[in-house]
């Protein structure tokens with residue numbers, strides 16, 4: 001009964017083994033398909049008949065060659081699979097020849113077995129290399145994304161890196177964020193999630209995918225090409241970002257005719273979405289911390305204003321002017337914000353100055369000035385207990401230093417004075433000279449500017465004085481507006 005059926009892939013393999021055995025032994029062999037309804041009996045219709053029980057002893061590697069000898073006819077057999085084997089017969093001249101052939105057949109089968117084991121190991125190695133390569137690509141993608149997850153990095157930039165890394169790692173046509181909720185809100189994202197791969201995915205395609213995701217529960221979601229009519233969209237893998245107010249999905253799409261996504265790709269995309277969720281959570285916490293810090297700083301400034309009505313609003317104006325100067329100097333936004341905060345708190349040390357001096361309406365004596373000059377150090381000491389404010393301390397401590405080294409409290413000169421303090425020194429002097437004080441009238445803007453011009457390079461940093469004159473219109477306008485708002489506030493209070 002010769003090969004009436006063909007177990008998948010086995011027929012070719014066993015024919016190849018048969019030819020190899022024939023070459024090694026010189027025997028004439030044939031492949032038989034076993035029919036166990038004849039179990040243990042001679043296969044009918046063959047002459048001479050084949051003993052099936054010979055093929056019943058071994059069905060997987062290492063294969064066991066089997067023999068039967070009747071008179072001077074030796075039957076050779078080996079089973080390569082449950083229903084497939086190789087058999088052959090040979091008439092020999094003597095018992096010695098029979099023994100020689102048995103040994104030859106045994107060696108040939110063992111060689112075949114060894115060759116196949118080597119091939120199997122080679123195949124396993126290839127699979128392993130492919131798997132490791134794939135894993136490496138995934139780890140590399142995750143590494144790239146994790147490196148980009150900095151709170152100082154613009155969110156659009158982070159999403160762009162996620163898109164680029166994931167497209168490469170997943171062999172996808174596009175990767176994007178998508179909104180799809182059961183209430184019908186769907187499509188490309190309008191707010192901070194905008195970007196991000198939506199051009200590559202195509203707006204029409206996103207609407208179709210969003211429609212499929214709308215009522216899905218659970219994540220990840222695998223969509224096959226045939227889920228889309230017409231088949232303009234290939235396989236889609238989507239994972240949902242949890243703990244957001246809207247249903248946001250991270251979606252990867254392949255082109256039509258491409259292989260479907262599998263569990264490894266899902267695992268990668270779940271890792272990316274988990275990192276993204278963590279980042280969004282941290283960003284929320286960071287914003288919350290910023291808000292708390294702003295409230296805290298504001299309450300400190302209010303307490304200073306409450307003690308010293310004469311300088312009410314001074315800190316806010318110095319902060320605002322410092323911000324304009326820093327912006328004009330082209331400093332990064334984080335530095336501009338620090339300078340603003342430092343401006344708000346630059347005189348906070350006056351909390352530690354006695355009322356007798358702070359609220360004095362007569363001209364100040366030398367002793368009074370000596371006490372007032374302690375306020376930068378007092379402010380520094382108060383705020384240095386708060387690590388979160390460490391980066392604004394230079395402005396608090398050094399805003400009364402002078403470029404020529406004759407300022408206080410440390411007598412720093414030139415660039416020894418932190419830039420933050422050099423900027424605030426100009427803003428502080430501008431507001432102090434312009435403002436009305438109990439012991440003197442405020443100067444006109446022209447007078448203030450004359451003094452600033454004369455003090456450039458000795459009292460103040462000449463570059464920052466230049467920045468003042470380059471932005472004087474916006475500074476004066478801002479100052480006047482703040483004074484008006486403050487008066488309105490006082491009247492209505």
Ligand SMILES: [Fe+2]
Pocket residue numbers: 346347375399400428
């Ligand atoms: Fe001051």
